[in-house]
Amino acid sequence: MIRKIGVLTSxxxxxxxxxxxxAVVRSGIQHGLEVYGIYDGYKGMYEGKIExxxxxxxxxxxxxxxxxxxxARLPEFANEEIRAVAIENLHExxxxxxxxxxxxxxxxxxxxxxxxxxxxxxxxxxIDNDIGGTDxxxxxxxxxxxxVEAVDxxxxxxSSHRRxxxxxxxxxxxxxxxxxxxxxxxxxxxxxxxxxxxxxxIIQTIRDASKTKRHAIVIITxxxxxxxxxxxxxxxxxxxxxxxxxxxxxQRGGSPTxxxxxxxxxxxxxxxxxxxxxxxxxxxxxxNNQIVAVPFETALKSKKDQVFEKYETFKVLW
Ligand code: F6P
Numbered sequence: 001m002i003r004k005i006g007v008l009t010s011x012x013x014x015x016x017x018x019x020x021x022x023a024v025v026r027s028g029i030q031h032g033l034e035v036y037g038i039y040d041g042y043k044g045m046y047e048g049k050i051e052x053x054x055x056x057x058x059x060x061x062x063x064x065x066x067x068x069x070x071x072a073r074l075p076e077f078a079n080e081e082i083r084a085v086a087i088e089n090l091h092e093x094x095x096x097x098x099x100x101x102x103x104x105x106x107x108x109x110x111x112x113x114x115x116x117x118x119x120x121x122x123x124x125x126x127i128d129n130d131i132g133g134t135d136x137x138x139x140x141x142x143x144x145x146x147x148v149e150a151v152d153x154x155x156x157x158x159s160s161h162r163r164x165x166x167x168x169x170x171x172x173x174x175x176x177x178x179x180x181x182x183x184x185x186x187x188x189x190x191x192x193x194x195x196x197x198x199x200x201x202i203i204q205t206i207r208d209a210s211k212t213k214r215h216a217i218v219i220i221t222x223x224x225x226x227x228x229x230x231x232x233x234x235x236x237x238x239x240x241x242x243x244x245x246x247x248x249x250x251q252r253g254g255s256p257t258x259x260x261x262x263x264x265x266x267x268x269x270x271x272x273x274x275x276x277x278x279x280x281x282x283x284x285x286x287x288n289n290q291i292v293a294v295p296f297e298t299a300l301k302s303k304k305d306q307v308f309e310k311y312e313t314f315k316v317l318w
Contacts, residue, residue: 002096002119002275004034006050009067010041010074010102010109013252014125014139016260017067017101022058023268024099029055031276036095041102042109043072045086050093062261065142065254071102077109080116087118097280099271101125101138104300107283111296119280121271122296123264127252130174133299134285138267140176141259143251147177148184150247151217155185158215164206164240166231170251171221174304177251178221183314187217197224203237210239222246266291 007024009017021037028035037057039049061068076082090098097119100110103126110120124131127143147169158165171177175192182190188209191197202218209216220227227244234242256264267284270291274282282293294302 002033004036004093004095005272005275006036006038006045006090006093006095006098007053007069008038008041008045008098008100009069009071009125010100010106011071012073012103012126013065013067013071014127014137015065015142015252015254015256016138016264017071017125018058018061018064019256019261019264020101020123020125020138020268021067021069022061023265024272025053025058026055027269027272031272033272033276036093037069038098040070040072041074041106042077042086043074044070045089045098046074046077046082048089048092050089050095063255065256067101073105078112083109083112083116087113087116090118097121097275099123099268099275103128103137104131107131107296107300111281111300114281114296119275120296121274121280122283122299123267123271124283124285125264127177128171128174129176130171130304131283131299132302132304133283133294134287136263136286138260138264139252139256141263142254142257143170143177144180144184145257146251146254147181147247150245150250151181151185151187151219154245155215155217158217158243162214162240164216164218164231164234164238164242166218166220166227166234166242166244168220168222168227168244168246170247172223175221176304178219182219185217185219187219188213189216189218190220191218191224192221193224199225199230199233202230203234206234206238206240216240
């Protein structure tokens with residue numbers, strides 16, 4: 001029977017992480033457990049930055065972006081000796097189980113801890129929506145809302161000046177933000193890893209658009225190309241003058257949308273239930289509107305292809 005649980009956030013922060021921590025803390029206390037916050041992700045677990053949390057500790061946190069526990073990336077956590085130190089720290093506080101909130105790096109860490117005897121549950125938290133096993137991740141809806149608002153604003157000025165706006169969005173290995181934005185704003189072109197990057201195709205699409213439209217919107221995921229250079233090429237080879245905007249880390253901030261708050265609360269409550277029922281080694285996921293527990297191994301192996309299907313369906317509208 002577990003009595004004390006830890007909660008941490010790891011990897012890139014995502015809006016809604018605070019709502020998830022709150023849900024774990026409050027439902028844990030409701031189940032009679034002691035709940036401990038582990039600061040700065042696995043780094044804090046290794047350094048022993050652990051503190052007991054109470055109902056009050058998570059008051060007024062649900063509406064805040066970021067993560068009040070802090071987060072970090074610690075590639076060294078792949079080393080067993082580093083994890084052994086972290087586990088010693090958990091033992092010092094009598095912590096039997098940990099809820100980890102983050103992306104696939106976070107799942108890898110949790111799964112490794114699970115194999116070393118610490119009961120772990122993962123919650124998908126990242127703006128990228130790139131984690132297998134779940135339809136949606138905590139933070140994606142808020143980031144998408146931020147990006148769509150920004151692109152709507154850019155469209156106003158593009159249209160006034162008869163310009164092409166190129167918008168670079170986040171998504172290290174996944175085009176979800178780009179594709180969902182493209183569908184939401186009716187962009188002329190979306191380029192991301194899943195779709196590929198074809199400069200000739202982009203130029204031709206913009207030339208075509210210039211015949212009937214006052215603006216063109218191109219959404220591109222980070223690391224595909226130099227968007228400033230692309231803007232120069234578009235300016236010299238199409239009737240539109242082009243401007244590039246890199247949205248950057250603004251996409252990771254801000255108050256979570258109601259959708260992200262509800263997802264975070266639902267997954268957090270279920271995580272504690274699973275632990276109380278003696279289950280661990282799983283990620284809590286939303287699949288077809290159902291909340292399910294998916295083994296880490298399965299979640300890490302599964303591929304997300306729904307994004308590409310969406311693109312194919314809506315391409316006809318562009
Ligand atoms: O994984 C979330 C994410 O925002 C990616 O979209 C992006 O590539 C990465 O994190 C940026 O990481 P950092 O904040 O460490 O630069």
